[in-house]
Amino acid sequence: MPSLNWKHHALVQALMTRGPLKEKDFHAIFSGLTGKSPGAHQGLFNEYLLNINKELSSCQFELRACRDQYVGQVCYGVVNNVADEQSKLGTKYTVQQIAFFKGILEAIAQDVIAQGSISNIEALNIRLENQVLSTQGSQLLNGPLPAAFRNFTMSQKEKTLDEFVQDQWLCCTPDGKIGLGVRSCLDLRGWFRNLDVPFCEVCNEAVVKGELCQNEGCAVRIHHYCLKNKFSRRSGEILCPRCGLKWQNQLPKAEILDEEEEANDAIQSQPAQRPKRKRTKTNETHEKDAVGCGSSQSSVPNSDFRRITRSSSRPASQR
Amino acid sequence: MAGATQDFSQFDISKEEIDKLVAEVVRYVLFKTHQNSGCPIKREELVQLVTKNYSQRALPAHVINAAKEKLSNAFGYELRELLRCRPSSATQGRSTQQTGVAEAKSYVLISQLPAEVYKKYVEDENSAHLSGFTFVVISIVHLAGGKIPEDILWRHLKRMGLCETDASHPVFGNAKQALETLVQQRYLQKDKVNGPEGNTLFYELAERALDGPVSEKMKEYISEVLFRDDSHFVILML
Numbered sequence: 001m002p003s004l005n006w007k008h009h010a011l012v013q014a015l016m017t018r019g020p021l022k023e024k025d026f027h028a029i030f031s032g033l034t035g036k037s038p039g040a041h042q043g044l045f046n047e048y049l050l051n052i053n054k055e056l057s058s059c060q061f062e063l064r065a066c067r068d069q070y071v072g073q074v075c076y077g078v079v080n081n082v083a084d085e086q087s088k089l090g091t092k093y094t095v096q097q098i099a100f101f102k103g104i105l106e107a108i109a110q111d112v113i114a115q116g117s118i119s120n121i122e123a124l125n126i127r128l129e130n131q132v133l134s135t136q137g138s139q140l141l142n143g144p145l146p147a148a149f150r151n152f153t154m155s156q157k158e159k160t161l162d163e164f165v166q167d168q169w170l171c172c173t174p175d176g177k178i179g180l181g182v183r184s185c186l187d188l189r190g191w192f193r194n195l196d197v198p199f200c201e202v203c204n205e206a207v208v209k210g211e212l213c214q215n216e217g218c219a220v221r222i223h224h225y226c227l228k229n230k231f232s233r234r235s236g237e238i239l240c241p242r243c244g245l246k247w248q249n250q251l252p253k254a255e256i257l258d259e260e261e262e263a264n265d266a267i268q269s270q271p272a273q274r275p276k277r278k279r280t281k282t283n284e285t286h287e288k289d290a291v292g293c294g295s296s297q298s299s300v301p302n303s304d305f306r307r308i309t310r311s312s313s314r315p316a317s318q319r
Numbered sequence: 320m321a322g323a324t325q326d327f328s329q330f331d332i333s334k335e336e337i338d339k340l341v342a343e344v345v346r347y348v349l350f351k352t353h354q355n356s357g358c359p360i361k362r363e364e365l366v367q368l369v370t371k372n373y374s375q376r377a378l379p380a381h382v383i384n385a386a387k388e389k390l391s392n393a394f395g396y397e398l399r400e401l402l403r404c405r406p407s408s409a410t411q412g413r414s415t416q417q418t419g420v421a422e423a424k425s426y427v428l429i430s431q432l433p434a435e436v437y438k439k440y441v442e443d444e445n446s447a448h449l450s451g452f453t454f455v456v457i458s459i460v461h462l463a464g465g466k467i468p469e470d471i472l473w474r475h476l477k478r479m480g481l482c483e484t485d486a487s488h489p490v491f492g493n494a495k496q497a498l499e500t501l502v503q504q505r506y507l508q509k510d511k512v513n514g515p516e517g518n519t520l521f522y523e524l525a526e527r528a529l530d531g532p533v534s535e536k537m538k539e540y541i542s543e544v545l546f547r548d549d550s551h552f553v554i555l556m557l
Contacts, residue, residue, distance in 0.1 A: 009395025010432055013441045016349075016394070029440045055393035059342045086343060090350030 007033045008052050012078060015063065020077035020168055020182040023065070060084075066185045069116055069209040070173055072225040077186040096152045097160050099128045101169065105188070108180060109197045109208055114221055116209020117177035124157050180208055201241045202226035211247075218243040330375050337382070343368050344386040348398065352428050358503045359401055359425035359527065396428045401526040406510035407466065425505070427527065448490050452497060455479070457506055457528045458541050466510075469520040472498075 014029055015021060021029075027038045030045060038045035052063050060082040065074050080087050091098070103126035107118050128149035161178065164170040168181040185205070192199075192206035198221040200207045207221035220242045222230075227247075230238055238247040327337050344365055351360050365386075366379040387398040403423040430437055459475050460467050473483045476494075485494035501507045508525040511518050527533065 003392060004395075006395060006432055006436065009430075010436050010440050012394055013396075013430055013432065013437075017441050018443045032440065033436075058338060059345045059389070059393065080346075084343075084346070086346040086350050089347070089354050092354055092356075 004051060004055055008048060011048065012052060012056070012063065015076060015078045020075045020186055023074040023076065026076040064186065066182070066205060067203070067223070067225065068171075068182055069185060069207075069223060070171060070179050075182045075186065077183065079187045083190065093160075093163075096128060096149055096156075097163075099149060100126060100152065100157060100160055101164060103128060104164075104170065104178065105180070105184070105191070106195060108178070109192060109195050109206075111208075114207055114210045114212055117173045117175075117179035119177050120161075123161060123178045124154060126157075128152050200226055202230060213240045213243065213245065214247065215240060215243045215245045218245065222247075327381060330378055330381070332373065332375070332378075337385070340369055340373075340382045341385045341389055344382055345389050345393075348386070348390065348426065348428065349394075356500065356504070357427065359427045359505050362400075362424040362426065365426070390428070391431065395431045397431050398426050399429050399530065401425050401427060401505065401530060403505070404508075404526045404529065406508055406521075406523055425526075429532070449497075452491065453501060453504075453506055454537070454540065456498070456501060457524060457533075458537055458544075460507065460522055460524055461528075461537060462541065466521050466523045469522060472522055 010033055011026075011029060015026075030048070031037045034041075034044070034048075036044060049063055056062055056078070060080065061078055062081055063076065063078050065076045067074050080090070093101070104118070104123050107122060107126060108116060111118070161170065165172055165178075165181065168183045170184070171179050171181040173179045189206065192208070197206045197208060198219050199205060200210065200223050201220055202222055203226050205223070207223055210221045210223040211227055213220040218240060220240050227238070239245065240247055327334070330337075347365065347368055348360060351364075362383070365383055369379040369382050383398075390396045390398050401424070403425055430441065432441065456472070456476070459472060463471070477483070481488060481491065481494050481497075483494060485491070488494055488497075491497040498507075502509060502522075502525075505525045505527040507522045507528065510521045510523050512521055528537070
């Protein structure tokens with residue numbers, strides 16, 4: 001096993017002491033230590049991480065990166081991969097606080113339309129007793145009496161929420177809601193699996209905030225930024241990887257994205273863009289696209305698409 | 320990896336089992352350190368992780384040594400062994416060189432990185448105030464001869480703006496609790512001394528503050544301060 005030097009150790013200790021770091025901060029540390037930037041020396045950077053992980057894996061730890069689902073930026077952290085007796089020690093939170101956190105996590109993760117956040121009021125109204133009754137197999141079943149959970153006051157909840165945000169288990173979204181923090185994205189993959197949260201078809205990370213497949217019977221979810229990447233590479237329609245249905249509710253968004261890009265590049269006007277896309281589509285979908293494209297122009301703003309439940313019909317989804 | 324320098328062949332245990340034990344000890348140390356904010360971990364706790372399932376006599380010592388190596392190789396942490404020292408009043412009349420008495424051993428994690436590197440990349444600025452507080456308090460106790468009555472200590476702290484009765488100090492929160500944390504982390508220990516006027520509570524330097532690197536740094540720091548502003552500081556100690 002290759003031995004690590006103090007530079008590797010500095011990277012690991014920085015993440016362990018300071019918590020998850022944004023990509024640019026982590027890269028800055030790497031540059032400071034080695035004198036080489038990760039961007040220009042990708043191979044060296046990857047080699048460092050690989051060697052670190054070879055050592056860490058024997059202790060069930062891992063240095064990994066994940067994308068913050070709200071802002072789309074990459075963060076690095078050292079995470080624990082196994083929930084065993086030792087890791088249960090690794091928290092300063094009380095049992096009530098952990099139950100509260102679980103409740104918030106479930107509320108966010110089980111949102112049908114994958115908004116990825118809940119309002120402050122919803123968070124404060126989470127009932128801890130439900131966690132005691134849950135059959136998730138956690139140690140809470142043998143924990144303190146429900147009375148202690150009932151007595152978890154509003155002000156305690158507020159204080160706890162602040163602590164969670166401070167420690168990056170939760171985050172405050174730009175629209176003032178509570179979402180999952182970087183630590184949760186890095187650390188809680190197993191938990192998301194237990195909650196049956198769908199994983200992204202593109203990047204294989206849990207999709208707490210993302211887009212759903214139009215097909216009601218299909219559980220596919222993809223992150224916004226993953227879709228954006230997919231769209232920027234292909235000018236044709238995107239098909240759902242599992243059910244093959246065209247990813248229709250993305251069409252207006254993609255157009256708006258493309259429009260923005262074009263506005264920035266000042267290359268083509270909007271009408272000119274549409275014919276180009278039509279030409280690449282097959283004949284049978286031509287009409288649908290016309291309808292889709294046409295109605296998307298006069299459609300309601302993008303955010304409303306996400307809020308509408310799957311059962312409601314939209315002009316763009318006419319078949 | 321089971322320590323290359325450790326010879327495990329004397330035990331009738333597979334390499335996988337050894338590796339697993341070592342990993343458990345490493346994880347225990349890391350998580351427990353986080354949970355109790357750096358309070359020393361008793362050797363007995365680590366031994367128990369091994370003896371829980373294995374009864375070989377010399378095995379715990381080997382596993383702990385292998386874990387020490389692992390922590391150093393993988394993370395750059397030193398598993399520093401501290402010998403728990405007892406309050407001076409309890410050791411009066413007894414030689415401290417006695418080997419017959421089994422003093423409790425405990426462990427703390429110390430970063431092995433060079434100081435500038437640690438300061439630049441690793442240090443968490445959100446907890447810098449705690450390090451500062453620790454340093455000031457043990458400096459005061461050191462200058463008082465290693466032992467100081469409780470009320471005198473608080474008198475000095477009050478001059479620096481921290482009152483014993485402060486329950487919600489903007490930086491330190493509950494002042495009494497902040498000092499108590501230093502006792503839990505074994506920088507200080509408490510000692511009740513019977514005096515003519517009754518019991519007095521003394522604070523004394525404990526094993527963590529007396530440990531080599533910490534003690535050296537502290538003396539450096541104090542001498543720096545004394546040279547910079549000696550008159551004020553010396554008067555403070557009187």
